[in-house]
Amino acid sequence: MSSFFVAVVLDGDGAHPAAWRAADHRPDTLLSPERILSQVAEAERYGFDLIQFTDRQVPDQGTDGIVGQLDAVSLGAYVGPTTSTIGIAVGAQVLDPEPFHLAAQFASLDHASLGRAAWIVRADNDPLVAAAYGHPERDAEWVAVEVGEVIEAVRLLWDSWEDGTVIRDSASGRYIDGDKLHHIDFVGEHFSVRGPLITPRPTQGQPVVLADTSLLQQALAAREASGRVSRIDGPLVDVALVTGTNRVAVHEQAAAARDLGAPLVFVEVEVVLDTDTGTAAERLSRLDADEPWGTGTRLRVVGSASEVSDALAGLAEVVDGVLLHPAVLDADLPELGRLVLPDLARRSVRQIPAVPGQDGAAAATTLRERLGLPRPANVFAA
Amino acid sequence: MTNHQDVRFPDAQLHFGVFYPAIGSVVWDSPRAGSQTSFESYAAIARTAERGLFDAFFVGDGQRVREHLDGFNTHDVSGRPDGLTVLSALAAVTSRIGLVATLNATYNDPVDLARRLATLDLLSHGRAAWNVVTTDNAWTGENFRRGGYLPHADRYRHAESHLLAVLRTWRAWPSQTVATSPQAPTWAQNAAIETVRHHDDFYDIELRPVVPPSPQGRPVIFQAGDSEGGRALAARRADVIFSRHTQFDDALTFAEDIRARLRANGRSEDSLKILPGASVIVGDTRAEAEDKAEWIRQTTLTPRAALAFIEKGFGRDLSEYDVNGPLPDIDPVIDEVSVTGGTVGHNLTPRELVAQWREVAEAHHYSIRELVLHFTSQRGFVGSVGDIADQLTRYVRHGAADGFNLHPFEVPHGLDDIVDKLVPALQDRGAYPTDYVGTTLREHLGLPKVAAADAIPTAA
Helix, strand or coil: CCCCEEEEECCCCCCCCCHHHCCCCCHHHCCCHHHHHHHHHHHHHHCCCEEEEECCCCCCCCCCCCCCCCCHHHHHHHHCCCCCCCEEEEEEECCCCCHHHHHHHHHHHHHHCCCCEEEEEECCCCHHHHHHHCCCCCCHHHHHHHHHHHHHHHHHHHHCECCCCEEEECCCCEEECHHHECCCCEECCCCEECCCCCCCCCCCCCCEEEEEHHHHHHHHHHHHHHCCCCCCCCCCCCEEEECECCHHHHHHHHHHHHHCCCCEEEEEEEEEECECCECHHHHHHHHHHHCCCCCCCEEEEEECHHHHHHHHHHHCCCCCEEEEEECCHHHHHHHHHHHHHHHHHHCCCCCCCCCCCCCCCCCCCCHHHHHCCCCCCCCCCC | CCCHHHCCCCCCCCEEEEECCCCECCECCCCCCCCCCCHHHHHHHHHHHHHCCCCEEEECCCCCCCEECCEECCCCECCCCCHHHHHHHHHHHCCCCEEEEEEECCCCCHHHHHHHHHHHHHHCCCCEEEEEECCCCHHHHCCCCCCCCCCHHHHHHHHHHHHHHHHHHHHCCCCCCECCCCCCCCCECHHHCCCEEEECCCCEEEECCCCCCCCCCCCEEEECCCCHHHHHHHHHHCCEEEECCCCHHHHHHHHHHHHHHHHHCCCCHHHCEEEEEEEEEEECCHHHHHHHHHHHHHHHCCHHHHHHHHHHHHCCCCCCCCCCCCCCCCCCCHHHCCCCCCCCCCCCCHHHHHHHHHHHHHHHCCCHHHHHHHHHCCCEEEEEHHHHHHHHHHHHHCCCCCEEEECCCECCCCCHHHHHHHHHHHHHCCCCCCCCCCCCHHHHHCCCCHHHHCCCCCCC
16 A cells, blocks of 8 residues: 555644643744744645644633634635645534535635645534533534535535636626526525535635544434435545544444445544653653543554554555644654654655655645545536 | 815825725736636735735625626626635735735624634734624525524614624733743633623623734724714724725715714724725826726726626616617516625615616716716726825825725736835825834724723623
């Protein structure tokens, strides 16, 4: 296998709740644009395929840790013009925001990044979020219906301008070809959207859509129960995310994700590496002494760079990519970039992508091209 | 020139903003015209404006693609990005210019809007602003979960509730509350951050905000409504008001009205800036500028565009009519006209509208095209660089305006003459800054610090 994709989550100071105490910068510079740009540039230079920012509308309750957070779509847009190859994935919520705004935001992110946008569908059904938006907490059935319907409405809106709608035809005095614009007339259980979108079709046709496998499962089950027929041709999402605390569990979930029709499957993995301040295990125990990092549903790899490479090479046999959650970004990201990615290349698990303009490398590609995903056909095209 | 004794503000300098022409009257059928929708075009206009020391770059709002008769409006420029998304990308390729998003209070939730604008404000080091607009247009509401829910009479009451919820969210997180050392007991002084509680007829919000304040405290507030409700809201809450009043006496009357309202609210006269929107066409000579203005009119008002304008009143396809001939001698199709053009700013019925057109056309012996020009000609200034520099200086020195929000006629070059010719002429007159003095939009505009601006009672 020679195309294994490596994505990395750049939220806060890292996945460990005490990561902010081990960062190389002062807490009050966490959200500074210079720090963010420098970290994103570093990730691109190392050759990661994708970075992820996750949106959260409210902070954790009762934490001593990080309570500051930028809007993730805006953050993704901000780093778009300063990067040229890396994919930009944004985890955006679907339960309260308007599907119409989500579609316009991701289309605009895709335009500003020249086709490198991805949307990670999130549905945090949290009582604090419900209080912020002034409604009761939603039940699981409501959420399951909503996830599927918002994805469908957003994808239809992306298609509502066909490619080539803007014609600028002097002879007829027409700026657009009205036959290529479409009302989507989506009517769901909880909302409806007329369309078309205000924004022309995204550079990739549609940004890449990722979702957690259990969310995808619930959405598809809810759709089947309702008897509604989807107007989306092909799979609901492009990449299904799976978890699992060991390889067997990952294998099972990956098989389930493929059964749901996901073209690609990425596994979420937490990593802690050896650095010059200590072994991975020593670092983890120091961090846990500040605030323990509970184990959840994800595989956690704690070890040297070559041990992490071994683990990833093993996973490459059962999934198409990995979404890494480094414990401390300032410490673990450089180790991953300097040691693990080159090691994976040596083992022919994946290549380190070329940077356009250097050593005669080809022009920048879209994220879909990079992931080997086809440009989606437009559902409205005749 | 002006009588020196009449000059109320002898040292005043102009502030310029630029409105990105995403829709409407912009030249697209020209070899120099670039894409109106690409990010590169947005970046090009923003960079040109920044080279010209403009205070602000604006994007407009429109949440539904304009329609016409039984289809879409095909003759006008159409297609725009999400405002805050494109401005966040622009924050990375500009360093000084303010970034103003026109956002509708009716179809944006205050929780999302406050978080997204505060993010832009941090990412741009304090250059963000919100131009507050309202609508009760149910036609636009068809794109949204909540639909067309707002009664017309509640438009400004709702907008003020929304604005207050946003201001409260921004105010809830004081500056310098995030730790400076990793040894601090907590990442932020959590007790200093307030929980926002905003409960009224429109919203039930209980929220811990997530975005700390930027160097300018909070985003600047712009307000564009010219109605009684719009002016009253601006005089209570806004930092900048747009207007359509570009003719000198009219602009002065408007400015005096706004200043009186500020005094009545206990606000200082310089705490709100007045920026009329205008198109400014300059040439080396007056004749050159007039030629350019005529070329712009000819190029933007194509025969199809002129017919489309009157088709909105007549409610039917008129493509068989000659735009250089008289108005059609037929009755409007009354019941089939709606507000779906998204541009109807009058309260006339189609029959009244067409009757008004007929009256004007007959009085001036206008053709269809001339009639449409009569109603659509851009407000603004056409003349030699020197004459326009003198005129604009007069506005600011007499207190008729604090500056202008300019509409470029073309993308990406429509601002070049303003920046390369008019700005130096204004600088020669001492009526325009020669460098950015501060780093934040609030500083560019010469507004009081945010603590003073927000010492306004928060009860609606």
